[in-house]
Amino acid sequence: MTTSEPPSAQPSEPDREEQAFRSRMGIAGGVFLLGLTLFFGVDTIIRGRGDDPWVALATLLFLVPLIFAFTIRPAVFADDARLRVRNPFRSITLPWGSIADIRASYSSEVFTQDGAKYQLWAIPVSLRQRKRAARRAATASQDDPLGRTSATADVTDTASRTASADQTVADLRELAERLGRRPENKGEPRIRWAYEILAPTAAGLVLLVVLLSLR
Template identity: 45%
Template sequence: MSSVQPPEDPAYDDRIYRSPMALVSGVLLLALIVWLCGDAVVRGHGNAPWYGVASALLAVPLVVAYTLRPAVFANEDRLRVRNPFRTVDLPWATVDAVRAGYSSEVLADGEKYQLWSIPVSLRARKRANRKGDGEKAGADRSVSELQELAERCARRQGAQGTVTVRWSYEIIAPAVAGAILLVVLLATR
């Protein structure tokens, strides 16, 4: 007779935490950049098309970095924090705490990492506290879910490992190229 062991926990896809207002703002800002810089490229005379290209090359990666890119992905093995210029992978065994004060952050291996995609609203927190029905503000609810997930999954075999940090050169390189092109254009006027 063979002994079959049940799985530790049911597997699920990543939970994704993002700021809806940041996504809306990012899309609107990108539309504005395309409109203004596109007009300069298509209708501009002299150096105007080059200024349009340089400005777009600088602005688009920064808008993407600060509005569309930030996200927190959580599954049963790890927490992946995607901030504007870097991505941090945190196996649950390394996470000491997830908390929200004036900002949301995760503490792991003696370091503190900000959670850009879970903004703290002190106004929403006050409103939830005034209601007094035990309801939490959005950021506090998300942070509680992540803290509970960290505590529950830290002992899993797949949740072991070390913290890894990767810089987002796909955002940094075009922004730097746009800034250099803009400086060269301004210097050669």
């Protein structure tokens, strides 16, 4: 009696490693501002007189989380199951099936099936970069009298003629359209407030107001 071997399983698509999108300019600016703020704040704490050290401490407690939140914290993470958006004061987890569209106009935004809209702080839109990309695209589309493509640009290099934010949004939109059809990627958005940012900011603000009112 012979036994037949079970049919071999079809190879599945490997899971996508989580890809992160962040603003390098935002991070660089945040590191600079944090360094400057800490330098002056610590200097005042050490050398200040009277209640100046306490005012400086309250100011640091208020400003440092804010600077971090708006410059270094923002990020967008994408894998095979979901899109995670980390904005200054909250994090939004969006299964691909819950996303209706991702667009970039004056800012990058993701729209859900239930009509909600969330900004993508980590993918800022640069109008100057967009204008430069439009000029490169216009130059590349011009043909010389002999019918050859302009030598100043390569028509096959579409990425070089697209603003980085627009290209990133286009890539994320393609992922949403492809992965959103998977049944396992259905679900509702989940939102978590960044209390680790909000709590010290609020405490610093309250302390700063109290100290200044007592002067």
